[in-house]
Amino acid sequence: MSRSGIVNVRMVITEEKIISNIDKIQKLINPNNKKQIIQLEEDTYFKDLIESVKSYIIEYPKKKNFPSSVYNAAYSLVETSIKQFEENTKKVENLIKQREQNIILAGELTDLINAVNSKEEGWKDKVEAASSKFSEDIIENLGVVGRCKGKTSQRYQDAMKILNAKVTNLESNLYIEIDMERLEDSSRALSYIGIEVSDALKLIPAPEEIENVVDTQEVQNVNVENVATTEVQKTNVTKSDKNEAENIQVANANIPASDE
Incomplete structure (x- = not known):
């Protein structure tokens, strides 16, 4: 032993x-x-x-x-x-x-x-x-x-x-x-x-306090991950919107002026 x-x-x-x-x-x-x-x-x-x-x-x-x-x-x-x-x-x-x-x-x-x-x-x-x-x-x-x-x-x-x-x-x-x-x-x-x-x-x-600390940390980790994911999504949306706006501006610049 x-x-x-x-x-x-x-x-x-x-x-x-x-x-x-x-x-x-x-x-x-x-x-x-x-x-x-x-x-x-x-x-x-x-x-x-x-x-x-x-x-x-x-x-x-x-x-x-x-x-x-x-x-x-x-x-x-x-x-x-x-x-x-x-x-x-x-x-x-x-x-x-x-x-x-x-x-x-x-x-x-x-x-x-x-x-x-x-x-x-x-x-x-x-x-x-x-x-x-x-x-x-x-x-x-x-x-x-x-x-x-x-x-x-x-x-x-x-x-x-x-x-x-x-x-x-x-x-x-x-x-x-x-x-x-x-x-x-x-x-x-x-x-x-x-x-x-x-x-x-x-x-x-106290045993309950130890469990609560663990649970709190897990919740905090989940929240951090959610926040990070949300921020990435926001960033991607912002970039997408910006690219789309730039494309529209370029397209408008290439359209010839009308003869009126």
């Missing part, structure tokens, strides 16, 4: 490996993959995958001959990263709004607990009005507290425990904070892909 043949085989193997690494990155950043949380500062495996793709792109010897399969896979990875980053941003914005709403609800629930606990006038109407904001379980326990004559019964204490726990959860926004942290970790990883891989791809001419 020739030396060039060996090199080609190695390039194919490397190409397949890079595409495989890109596929692994796609799986890691897949939003449906809830088991995998990428912590960019600590995840060396993720960084090594990105570095392998980046190095392959930068160190590829002949950029014009860069494998289209790798280019398309890397380009798709960048597109996916950008799209998911934008989606993460929207999700974080929604979580922030939900967190603010939860804090407001915590204050409203605290006021309701105080109202039913002190048997405030109209407490039943207030609980009824809040039924659209809180779950059936919360509304029911508010009613239990309001109907209890004393504060020593087990039923009263159980109801207050549930209500106070709900207030604490609304104020702390524990699950929202966890979701936001997960999204922020994901966004950092997506941003890292965008910076590293996207910048490296700028060194490679």
Whole structure:
């Protein structure tokens, strides 16, 4: 086997490996993959995958001959990263709004607990009005507290425990904070892909661009040929007209004058 043949085989193997690494990155950043949380500062495996793709792109010897399969896979990875980053941003914005709403609800629930606990006038109407904001379980326990004559019964204490726990959860926004942290970790990883891989791809001419350049050159060549042909035809027509005019002048000169 020739030396060039060996090199080609190695390039194919490397190409397949890079595409495989890109596929692994796609799986890691897949939003449906809830088991995998990428912590960019600590995840060396993720960084090594990105570095392998980046190095392959930068160190590829002949950029014009860069494998289209790798280019398309890397380009798709960048597109996916950008799209998911934008989606993460929207999700974080929604979580922030939900967190603010939860804090407001915590204050409203605290006021309701105080109202039913002190048997405030109209407490039943207030609980009824809040039924659209809180779950059936919360509304029911508010009613239990309001109907209890004393504060020593087990039923009263159980109801207050549930209500106070709900207030604490609304104020702390524990699950929202966890979701936001997960999204922020994901966004950092997506941003890292965008910076590293996207910048490296700028060194490679896109396959579509190469085809467009070829097509443009062909069109230009055809146009040049057409223009040249047209100019020749115009020149021939001009020469023909000139010769014809000269012949007419000579013929007129040879016609004898009439005797009138």
